[in-house]
Amino acid sequence: MTDHSVFPDPTYRDTVLAPLFEGVKSHYAEHMGAINRAHLVMLAETGILPSDNASAIAVALRDIDSETDIEALTYTGEHEDYFFLVEAELRKRLGDLGGALHTARSRNDMDHTLFKLALRGRVSKLLEQALTLTEALIAKAEAEKATLIVAYTHGQPAQPTTWGHYLGAVIEVLLRDIERLNAAADGLEHCPMGAAAITTSGFPIDRGRVADLLGFDGPLINSYGCIASVDYVTGLYSAMKLVFLHLGRVIQDMQFWTAFEVGQLYVPNSLVQISSIMPQKRNPVPIEHLRHLASATVGQCDTIVNVMHNTPFTDMNDSEGEVQQLGYAAFERGARVIDLLTALIPACRVNSDRVRKTTDAACITITELADTLVRDEALTFRAAHEIAAATAKAVIADGASLGEGFAAFESAFAAQTGRNPTLSQDTFRTAVAPETFVARRDRTGGPAATALTDALASYSDMASSERARCAKRESRHKTAQQRLNKAFDALLVKD
Known part of the structure; x- marks a missing residue:
């Protein structure tokens, strides 16, 4: 018979706490360590903790981090989550002093800071992949500036253009999506630490110092908003969704172009699977995988945003560990889409004979x-x-x-x-003649050689600008890590 006086209830433990612990323990531990060190440095520098106490806690934190095998941890119910496990270890080693680290903070501000740190690394990687895809598309468009294709509207042959021109349109959308994703990444760059539960603290904390040590651009100002506003989540996944929604439309074109009846695009053998029973069939199945992976990524992003719908404007579990885990899976799946597209599109070629036949048969000039x-x-x-x-x-x-x-x-x-x-x-x-058709479309944005060359040059400039924006954030994060290590090591020296 269940003892309902003891926490946690076994069913609650097995259905919520244990899966949550397993899902988040690695990133939780990694970023929890950084938050603990930054908060401790701030407590020491502001005099909230005496230096000898801060030094003792620093040594204990160092030892806990080095002695704990995160992957081997399993949820036992003894500690509600990794935060409480660390605090219990501190108290075991330091007695009552072990509880001093939690001065002027709450799991509320810690959790949202943890999630921002975890998302920060993931969006940085996704942006790098998206920019690599952009650069691969620019190179392919340069190589295919004069390669004629049939442009379709409403599923019917419409006008001739070039593959480079088509890819230019894809690049423009991708660059706008990268810009939106970069803006959403900037939305992660303000630190909730110091908001505590809701209203900051009665201690003379230095929120700016903690933000600086963790690589943020500064503190998120309103303390209520630090624990209640989830626009950093909804904004990020909304921007991320658009990347894969828009790429999915290009993938659909590739599926259409490779159909036997159209035959405009040729996928090389390394990316084609042969039927197990029909030896004449060349199945470009990577395109199918791209299509469903992109759609699944869009769906996961929608799920994250939809979970936030009609939730109260306060701290709540709806935006925390369980949902964050689901979001991380979207990054993993989306990364596969971008990497596969980066390999597939440059490897494909246009079937010029089929393009010429369709051009003639449909009078598209x-x-x-x-x-x-x-x-x-x-x-x-x-x-x-x-x-x-x-x-x-x-x-x-x-x-x-x-x-x-x-x-x-x-x-x-x-x-x-x-x-x-x-x-x-x-x-x-x-x-x-299709060559004449293309050559005479030489206005800004057209497929003619000069217009397309100018456009591709501008895309390269835009991609470089977005890379620089990413690099600036990355540089701040890396130098902050160095500052944090130096400040924390200074506490250890005092031991």
Whole structure:
């Protein structure tokens, strides 16, 4: 029979406390150690703790960290979580002095600081991967600036462009997503420590010093907000979601382009699996894995944000360990998506023969014929459009290529205008060639060589800027770690 007077209840232990402990113990212990050291340094520097007491606690913390095998720990119910385990060890070694480290702090401000530290490292890695993908796409776009493809709208062949131009659009979205993710990463850079439970402390704490030692840009000012506001969580996962939502659309295009009936994109053998029963099939299954992994990452990000919906504006478990674990899994899955895309896209090539056949069969250069008629025959665009439409209809009916459709064009032109065109057959062929179509789209953002070269250069500059932004944060974190180690080691020397 269960003894309901003793904590923890066995069912609560097994369903909540033990799984939570297992899920968070590694990162919890890592960042708990940093928070303990930074808080202790601050208590000593402000005189809240006498230096000899601070030194004794420092030695005990050092020994606990070195002697504890985190991975071997299992939840026994003796201590509610790793925080209480460390405090119990301090009291075992130092007696009542072991409880002095908790002066002017609470698990409330500690927990949110822990989560920010854990997220900080994960988003830093994700940004690095996203920027590496961006740079790989820029290099691929440079190499494919002149590689013609068929651009589709509404699932139908629309106009010719280049693969480099298509990738440029992907790069632009990815850079905007990286900018949003970088902004969300900046939202992690304010420290909750010193808020204590809700209202700060009656002790003369130095919140700025703790923030500095932990590598934050400064303290998060409002102490209630330190323990109640979860926008650092919702903002991060919202920004992260968009990365994979948008990449998922590109992955869907790749799935479409590799279909046998389309055949625009060729995936190399190293990324193709063969059917176990149908030897003729080349299955580009990495694209399928990318699609469901990206969707699963989007779903996990949504889950994190949705858990926060209609929660009270106060400290609550809904934003803490259990949910944070779920979020960390989104980072793991998302990292796989980005790494696989970084390998896949540069390895693929365009099937130029299929592109040419689709270009001819679908008359996708016909818009340039209409434009040419406006420029060279002084027609209105609507009249030119009617001639181009009639030409395309006749050519498609004959199963011919548009370049061989001069007779159909002459007939359509005469029917619309009552006169013969001044365009020669050679000029007509030039006008409807896909190379001409692309070359004449030389305005900002177009696929022509100069416009695309300028765009890709700007993308490189933007990627460098986002890298510099990441590097600045990383530098602050690393130098802060050095300051913390130096300040903590100074306490040890006093022992």
